[in-house]
Amino acid sequence: xxxxxxxxxxxxxxxxxxxxxxxxxxxxxxxxxxxxxxxxxxxxxxxxxxxxxxxxxxxxxxxxxxxxxxxxxxxxxxxxxxxxxxxxxxxxxxxxxxxxxxxxxxxxxxxxxxxxxxxxxxxxxxxxxxxxxxxxxxxxxxxxxxxxxxxxxxxxxxxxxxxxxxxxxxxxxxxxxxxxxxxxxxxxxxxxxxxxxxxxxxxxxxxxxxxxxxxxxxxxxxxxxxxxxxxxxxxxxxxxxxxxxxxxxxxxxxxxxxxxxxxxxxxxxxxxxxxxxxxxxxxxxxxxxxxxxxxxxxxxxxxxxxxxxxxxxxxxxxxxxxxxxxxxxxxxxxxxxxxxxxxxxxxxxxxxxxxxxxxxxxxxxxxxxxxxxxxxxxxxxxxxxxxxxxxxxxxxxxxxxxxxxxxxxxxxxxxxxxxxxxxxxxxxxxxxxxxxxxxxxxxxxxxxxxxxxxxxxxxxxxxxxxxxxxxxxxxxxxxxxxxxxxxxxxxxxxxxxxxxxxxxxxxxxxxxxxxxxxxxxxxxxxxxxxxxxxxxxxxxxxxxxxxxxxxxxxxxxxxxxxxxxxxxxxxxxxxxxxxxxxxxxxxxxxxxxxxxxxxxxxxxxxxxxxxxxxxxx
Numbered sequence: 292x293x294x295x296x297x298x299x300x301x302x303x304x305x306x307x308x309x310x311x312x313x314x315x316x317x318x319x320x321x322x323x324x325x326x327x328x329x330x331x332x333x334x335x336x337x338x339x340x341x342x343x344x345x346x347x348x349x350x351x352x353x354x355x356x357x358x359x360x361x362x363x364x365x366x367x368x369x370x371x372x373x374x375x376x377x378x379x380x381x382x383x384x385x386x387x388x389x390x391x392x393x394x395x396x397x398x399x400x401x402x403x404x405x406x407x408x409x410x411x412x413x414x415x416x417x418x419x420x421x422x423x424x425x426x427x428x429x430x431x432x433x434x435x436x437x438x439x440x441x442x443x444x445x446x447x448x449x450x451x452x453x454x455x456x457x458x459x460x461x462x463x464x465x466x467x468x469x470x471x472x473x474x475x476x477x478x479x480x481x482x483x484x485x486x487x488x489x490x491x492x493x494x495x496x497x498x499x500x501x502x503x504x505x506x507x508x509x510x511x512x513x514x515x516x517x518x519x520x521x522x523x524x525x526x527x528x529x530x531x532x533x534x535x536x537x538x539x540x541x542x543x544x545x546x547x548x549x550x551x552x553x554x555x556x557x558x559x560x561x562x563x564x565x566x567x568x569x570x571x572x573x574x575x576x577x578x579x580x581x582x583x584x585x586x587x588x589x590x591x592x593x594x595x596x597x598x599x600x601x602x603x604x605x606x607x608x609x610x611x612x613x614x615x616x617x618x619x620x621x622x623x624x625x626x627x628x629x630x631x632x633x634x635x636x637x638x639x640x641x642x643x644x645x646x647x648x649x650x651x652x653x654x655x656x657x658x659x660x661x662x663x664x665x666x667x668x669x670x671x672x673x674x675x676x677x678x679x680x681x682x683x684x685x686x687x688x689x690x691x692x693x694x695x696x697x698x699x700x701x702x703x704x705x706x707x708x709x710x711x712x713x714x715x716x717x718x719x720x721x722x723x724x725x726x727x728x729x730x731x732x733x734x735x736x737x738x739x740x741x742x743x744x745x746x747x748x749x750x751x752x753x754x755x756x757x758x759x760x761x762x763x764x765x766x767x768x769x770x771x772x773x774x775x776x777x778x779x780x781x782x783x784x785x786x787x788x789x790x791x792x793x794x795x796x797x798x799x800x801x802x803x804x805x806x807x808x809x810x811x812x813x814x815x816x817x818x819x820x821x822x823x824x825x826x827x828x829x830x831x832x833x834x835x836x837x838x839x840x841x842x843x844x845x846x847x848x849x850x851x852x853x854x855x856x857x858x859x860x861x862x863x864x865x866x867x868x869x870x871x872x873x874x875x876x877x878x879x880x881x882x883x884x885x886x887x888x889x890x891x892x893x894x895x896x897x898x899x900x901x902x903x904x905x906x907x908x
Contacts, residue, residue, distance in 0.1 A: 297469040300435050300461070301326040302333055304393075307442060309337035312361050315735045316340070317348035321368020323395025323414070326466040328366075340735065340766065343758040345372050347728035349379020350717075350756070352390050354692060354732030357715050360520070362389040362449060363732060369395050370414030373460075374421065378722055381425040383456035385719025386541070387518055389449045394418045396431065396462040422458040429458040435468035436475060443478035452484070453606040454518055486625050488633075494623045495634050498576060498601050505574035507647050507884060508534045509598075511557070513580020514541030515605065521628035525578070526550065526710075528635050534644050535568050535651040539580045540703055544714040548682075548707035552648065555655040558586045559860040561870055562704045565658040568651035569595055570868040571884040578603045579627040582617050585718075589863030590888075591616050596866075597885045603630045654882065660704035660858060669825040674698070674775045674850045676827060677834075678705035678747075681773075684834050687711035688741050690733050694726035694748040697781030700856040702747055724748075724755025730770045731762060743771060743838055750776040750805040760815040763843035771837050773846045774808055781854035789861065812845035823849040 298306075305327065308316065316339050320328055331339050342348050345367040352363030367373045373394035383390045396402075401412030410416070422429040428448040432441050445457040502508055510532070516525050522545050529536050529546075535554030538546035546553050555564025569575070575598040580586075582602070587594040594617050602619040604610055610622035623630060665676040678701055685691065687709040693702045693716035708714050713733075717725050730746035737744055753774050763770060779799030787795055795801055812819045818840070822833055837846055858870035866888050869879070880887055 318366035323369035345375030350728035351732030354729030358736035439475035515579020519627035593866035
């Protein structure tokens with residue numbers, strides 16, 4: 292006779308996810324997850340959402356996690372179903388997103404006995420082997436009584452230190468077994484690394500001492516600040532320091548365009564300010580950001596070259612100077628919130644940096660990537676002009692989800708964020724098709740009465756997960772899907788012009804041609820809007836209609852053949868303050884407070900450089 296306390300492993304797992312505050316799990320059904328999906332019937336406060344592709348499930352879970360601040364969950368069956376979650380897991384791994392990926396597995400009776408055997412069970416595959424390189428923790432639960440321990444361990448690892456994805460592989464025979472929840476071993480989550488507060492305080496004192504003698508200090512803020520729930524604290528610190536603050540692409544909705552100390556955008560597609568502020572700094576404090584090639588450019592030795600550099604990160608390996616592309620002078624192992632709060636409490640007085648701040652803001656405004664000529668008369672719509680108007684019309688409560696490639700450069704150049712908005716993409720892995728599926732997860736996590744969820748995607752990316760148009764219909768998901776349609780793979784076409792003498796292979800029109808998205812959307816039964824031409828008064832009116840529309844909407848913006856994304860860095864040896872289109876020598880030198888490098892403004896780089904910082908995103 293079965294003990295009434297006993298429940299199936301599948302029921303235990305789904306119930307626990309509900310207790311953790313997860314309200315939606317994104318899954319595509321398969322036999323190996325049959326017991327897990329069936330468990331939703333008996334669970335309270337949690338439901339499954341069924342997109343049409345496992346990759347879309349994973350992207351949706353990431354979007355859900357980024358908006359809720361909780362973790363997201365995606366679930367897939369064994370074999371090819373689970374394999375389709377590898378890319379979303381990679382997304383979350385590189386962007387430090389807490390997500391739980393659950394895969395069903397064949398019965399242990401039918402598993403291969405040795406790795407020399409390729410396969411025994413139908414749709415059997417080594418999911419732990421596949422997932423281990425893109426998760427913080429991946430394990431197969433081989434015993435029913437281990438489910439609590441492994442779930443709690445996975446979630447602890449997921450959230451600890453630098454967050455990231457974890458993976459549980461659950462065989463069918465384990466999922467259907469019954470267990471007594473009261474007899475299960477728990478995971479001891481008190482075990483973990485602690486910060487050396489006295490050392491952090493000492494390093495803070497060192498920074499404050501350097502700040503007192505600095506002339507041109509700057510802050511670089513990354514997405515780790517949000518992961519530490521320190522968004523309010525960093526804004527408070529900025530108002531105390533009153534120095535220029537530069538967000539990375541992962542922090543454009545933390546240090547927003549309307550924040551009084553926002554000084555522009557940095558990196559190989561630097562955007563507003565053309566990197567002059569950060570390159571002229573003499574003291575740089577980076578909080579919650581790895582310093583990647585997309586920030587420094589290929590000439591890493593020219594990055595903030597006269598600045599003493601402080602790096603604050605919770606990722607210990609990234610603090611090892613030997614492993615850093617740009618070795619920082621002081622590497623501080625600390626949670627971002629802890630560091631910001633302690634620094635704020637210790638600052639008693641700050642020198643007057645108003646002249647330096649004004650100079651950076653002047654560069655920011657003078658070198659706005661959106662210029663008046665972009666609003667000129669044309670047969671087609673300029674994506675920069677369109678995106679700037681969209682940013683003016685979206686409210687501070689709205690959510691914007693960007694894709695990859697050329698359209699994400701357009702957004703990061705042209706969209707001005709407002710404090711309170713959420714804006715995210717996936718920057719580390721940057722797969723095509725991300726934003727459409729991620730916006731579905733964001734919509735489920737949003738306040739639907741007051742927030743618009745807007746997805747911007749290219750025509751290439753839209754083709755990657757176009758089947759999810761039916762998901763919009765099935766759940767009446769009110770996402771506004773904006774396709775910046777240039778009818779080519781824009782970023783790769785620009786790359787080919789730079790590196791392959793203009794030979795345009797496999798990016799359009801040779802090898803690539805998009806469908807008529809309006810016809811496709813209508814076939815699914817969706818409302819649509821077509822935006823063409825350069826009457827930007829009319830386009831503004833159309834954008835307002837889009838934002839006021841209730842329910843899902845597909846918008847096709849005809850940006851035919853546009854693939855110019857400026858300003859940008861050209862050449863691996865080029866310092867990031869020297870961006871294309873190049874300034875004349877006199878103007879360039881007038882912007883530099885540090886010594887310009889000899890290579891700067893070499894006109895030879897205008898003619899087919901052999902290498903480019905541009906990558907095929």
